[in-house]
Amino acid sequence: MKHLVVVAHPAEASFTFALTRAYTDELELLGHTTQTYDLYRMGFNPVLAAHELEPISADNPVSPDVARAQEDIRAADVLTVIYPLWWLSMPAIMKGYVDRVFARGFAYESQQGIVHGLLSGKKSVLITLSGAPLPLLVKSGNWNAVQILQDTHILRSAGFELLDHVHFDVVVPQLAPGIAEQYLAEVRACVRTHFRET
Numbered sequence: 001m002k003h004l005v006v007v008a009h010p011a012e013a014s015f016t017f018a019l020t021r022a023y024t025d026e027l028e029l030l031g032h033t034t035q036t037y038d039l040y041r042m043g044f045n046p047v048l049a050a051h052e053l054e055p056i057s058a059d060n061p062v063s064p065d066v067a068r069a070q071e072d073i074r075a076a077d078v079l080t081v082i083y084p085l086w087w088l089s090m091p092a093i094m095k096g097y098v099d100r101v102f103a104r105g106f107a108y109e110s111q112q113g114i115v116h117g118l119l120s121g122k123k124s125v126l127i128t129l130s131g132a133p134l135p136l137l138v139k140s141g142n143w144n145a146v147q148i149l150q151d152t153h154i155l156r157s158a159g160f161e162l163l164d165h166v167h168f169d170v171v172v173p174q175l176a177p178g179i180a181e182q183y184l185a186e187v188r189a190c191v192r193t194h195f196r197e198t
């Protein structure tokens with residue numbers, strides 16, 4: 001299978017990147033093809049321009065970076081999105097990727113405000129990290145918000161089948177002993193669970 005992995009974190013030395021490398025490494029060990037979009041290193045422009053809201057025409061073609069990004073999603077069987085929760089949401093560069101690339105006519109159509117996804121047949125995996133413990137996020141209702149917005153509203157409304165949302169909590173500068181190894185093993189296990197058959 002072809003996997004497109006989109007990751008948003010400014011620091012390559014971050015735990016987000018350690019998880020990303022373990023995830024893609026395990027996929028490749030199983031014989032899958034991976035392409036990684038490292039939005040920060042690519043300098044992805046997250047700002048949606050006014051002309052991108054207008055109908056596509058010969059005079060108003062899709063912006064080249066968006067066209068390339070859409071082509072890479074079209075070519076992929078699985079889209080995996082990896083990011084830390086920042087203010088319970090995705091880093092702004094990831095939000096800009098969604099705003100611009102998951103455009104009307106590509107990721108969804110809408111009639112009378114009712115959205116239907118155009119990317120059905122593709123699978124997705126969401127991997128998030130937080131500083132806060134997951135039980136605390138659940139107790140406060142915040143986890144519900146994360147799931148409604150990021151799993152259901154974005155990925156599922158674009159038509160993806162969401163195979164898994166794997167969350168790693170209490171990712172803090174001084175990780176508790178053994179936690180890094182445990183989390184890296186968990187992200188590899190996620191790959192084996194869903195993609196053992198190529």
Ligand SMILES: Cc1cc2nc3c(=O)[nH]c(=O)nc-3n(C[C@H](O)[C@H](O)[C@H](O)COP(=O)(O)O)c2cc1C
Pocket residue numbers: 009014015016017084085086087088089129130131132133171172
């Ligand atoms: C701008 C910013 C906002 C954050 N907001 C939250 C938050 O709302 N909830 C939370 O649990 N952690 C929050 N955090 C903590 C990050 O989720 C945590 O540091 C990150 O998952 C650790 O992964 P890393 O080592 O790859 O950066 C925030 C961190 C930053 C930098």
